[in-house]
């Protein structure tokens with residue numbers, strides 16, 4: 001039977017699972033997405049900052065080249081789903097403690113083929129009139145996008161549903177069933193679903209389910225903190241990344257800060273949230289009171305080579321991996337390639353999938 005007619009089960013409604021469902025769903029496919037939470041993006045996707053950029057990559061590396069392709073693919077997604085505009089904004093301003101470091105950043109990004117410009121104090125204060133301590137210079141990236149991760153995942157999934165995908169919330173996959181090295185189904189909290197193709201897009205749960213099959217993906221969970229503040233009025237227009245804070249404000253005026261976090265930090269997330277409230281008050285003329293809504297830790301699914309894991313797993317026929325970091329940036333692009341791979345056997349132009357069981361690169 002052609003794979004298009006067969007049932008394909010996707011596990012997880014984070015950014016990877018919803019992007020896979022979005023690209024794969026059609027009248028010709030039979031897609032069933034299983035999510036243990038009661039809504040999309042209840043894993044780390046719902047705790048992401050939402051910055052579509054390449055600035056945090058290392059130019060020249062394989063991962064950076066992949067980020068660039070994924071970022072350049074975003075306009076096509078927005079063209080297909082124009083409602084994304086209603087929860088995204090354009091442009092970022094980034095600066096370091098010294099002008100020299102900021103200029104170095106500009107050179108690095110230009111050398112990497114990106115469209116960035118150096119802006120001076122006058123331009124920065126025009127771009128961000130509420131910023132109090134204006135740096136001498138900043139790197140402005142007009143093409144960067146700030147996106148609401150929860151609304152993005154929700155939009156992708158509702159479009160997939162309209163195209164025929166079945167979505168089952170509040171149902172947990174307890175195991176992936178196999179026979180003779182092939183996938184045969186998934187066991188969930190409500191019973192067995194038979195299938196010979198499973199897309200494992202369960203974020204940190206991907207590692208758990210793979211380990212049950214004896215597969216060590218080498219996933220490293222990297223925690224980070226997302227702080228959310230309520231505000232009545234707008235005062236930040238772009239993504240701002242300075243020495244003291246990485247911050248953005250969404251169109252509903254919620255303020256988001258992304259901050260590093262590790263388990264042996266003594267300060268609990270809520271206190272860090274309170275501390276950053278003072279940083280915001282010091283950095284901006286804020287037109288109305290700010291209050292902390294939530295301080296949440298999310299565990300980013302990373303791998304030692306900074307590459308995502310997308311492709312058929314060598315050890316089990318019919319098992320497809322779709323996870324990694326930075327998922328907001330990568331997932332829509334990679335899911336498009338993965339759909340071609342799964343449905344049509346096209347060899348997508350993405351990095352190899354390796355597991356610790358199979359240390360040799362395995363081209364999908």
Ligand SMILES: Cc1cc2nc3c(=O)[nH]c(=O)nc-3n(C[C@H](O)[C@H](O)[C@H](O)COP(=O)(O)OP(=O)(O)OC[C@H]3O[C@@H](n4cnc5c(N)ncnc54)[C@H](O)[C@@H]3O)c2cc1C
Pocket residue numbers: 011012013014015016017034035036037040041042043044045046047048049050051052171172173174201202203204205206209223224225226258259297298299300301322323324325326327328329330
């Ligand atoms: C503070 C912070 C800031 C970030 N900022 C950015 C950013 O600006 N840009 C960017 O690109 N990335 C960012 N990230 C990273 C990004 O959030 C992740 O790379 C991405 O969300 C991973 O998506 P995922 O779909 O693999 O995982 P998840 O979002 O965790 O999705 C997995 C889903 O699977 C479900 N699930 C798990 N196990 C099972 C099971 N057994 N049965 C059924 N369902 C299951 C979970 O409930 C979950 O909904 C940030 C992360 C953090 C924490």
